[in-house]
Amino acid sequence: MKLKIQTLALVFIMIATLSACSKKTSIEVNINKDGESKVDIGSEEKKENNKADGEKNLDSQKGKDSKSESNKKENIENKLNAKGSLAGKVICIDPGHGISSSKKQEPMAPDSSIMKPGYVSGAEGKTQTEEELNLEVALKLRDSLSDLGATVYMTRETHETELSNVGRAKFANEKNADMVVRLHADGIDDKSVYGISMLVPSSENLKNSQIVSESKIAGQEVLSQVVKYTQGKGRGVVERSDMTGFNWSEVPVILLEMGFLTNDEEDARLSKDTYQDSIVKGVASGLENYFQSK
Numbered sequence: 169m170k171l172k173i174q175t176l177a178l179v180f181i182m183i184a185t186l187s188a189c190s191k192k193t194s195i196e197v198n199i200n201k202d203g204e205s206k207v208d209i210g211s212e213e214k215k216e217n218n219k220a221d222g223e224k225n226l227d228s229q230k231g232k233d234s235k236s237e238s239n240k241k242e243n244i245e246n247k248l249n250a251k252g253s254l255a256g257k258v259i260c261i262d263p264g265h266g267i268s269s270s271k272k273q274e275p276m277a278p279d280s281s282i283m284k285p286g287y288v289s290g291a292e293g294k295t296q297t298e299e300e301l302n303l304e305v306a307l308k309l310r311d312s313l314s315d316l317g318a319t320v321y322m323t324r325e326t327h328e329t330e331l332s333n334v335g336r337a338k339f340a341n342e343k344n345a346d347m348v349v350r351l352h353a354d355g356i357d358d359k360s361v362y363g364i365s366m367l368v369p370s371s372e373n374l375k376n377s378q379i380v381s382e383s384k385i386a387g388q389e390v391l392s393q394v395v396k397y398t399q400g401k402g403r404g405v406v407e408r409s410d411m412t413g414f415n416w417s418e419v420p421v422i423l424l425e426m427g428f429l430t431n432d433e434e435d436a437r438l439s440k441d442t443y444q445d446s447i448v449k450g451v452a453s454g455l456e457n458y459f460q461s462k
């Protein structure tokens with residue numbers, strides 16, 4: 169009987185030790201995963217993660233202080249509820265162009281005297297206009313990124329729009345977006361030209377060097393994934409200083425030129441659901457890689 173009690177006590181100690189070990193392991197795993205997600209962790213582990221984040225959190229907090237309180241609260245709530253590879257990320261999708269009768273002119277950059285039209289009609293193909301294609305792909309991308317846990321805001325979900333180029337940039341700034349994805353398609357006189365490009369801001373008119381560098385890193389990653397998924401022809405990442413939508417941005421921003429509508433083959437390809445889906449997969453995968461590498 170005495171032996172049995174000793175055996176039971178020994179078993180109890182072993183179980184207690186094992187459970188302590190496994191608890192420690194689970195905390196370590198959560199800390200390692202910190203870069204990807206802060207969801208589903210206990211308060212003790214959150215304290216650890218906050219320590220590990222260090223200056224990064226302080227910096228981002230400083231930036232957030234200037235944003236509207238309601239968006240901040242909404243974003244925090246979404247972050248706590250969301251699950252998935254893009255959980256906690258706020259992504260703004262801007263389907264380029266749209267239908268508007270406005271002839272409004274606006275400064276190309278906050279301190280620029282150069283005025284540009286706030287609304288421009290886009291390229292045209294035989295099977296679609298750029299405005300239609302941009303919106304079609306944007307709606308698919310919205311659903312895909314939402315499924316991955318991101319909080320997604322759209323500058324337009326209809327063909328008609330009231331938002332100018334400056335308005336779109338300010339919209340994303342107010343949402344405190346972690347990334348803005350602008351969707352466009354190209355047009356050019358030479359009908360033989362085709363392929364997919366990525367435009368990113370240059371530092372000439374966008375003075376925040378961190379936004380410029382983050383945009384470029386994300387742009388490279390997203391373009392390479394879009395080319396991979398579509399099996400299309402990549403035309404590279406191009407820095408642009410003349411785009412109003414870039415120059416007014418206070419958050420990282422990329423612009424995907426999905427292809428040339430003036431090239432008949434590419435125009436036909438872009439109108440197909442399966443091809444549009446591969447673009448969406450590429451953008452989503454590129455964003456996943458970008459955020460995971462941060």
Ligand SMILES: [Zn+2]
Nearest residue numbers: 264290352353
């Ligand atoms: Zn365009």
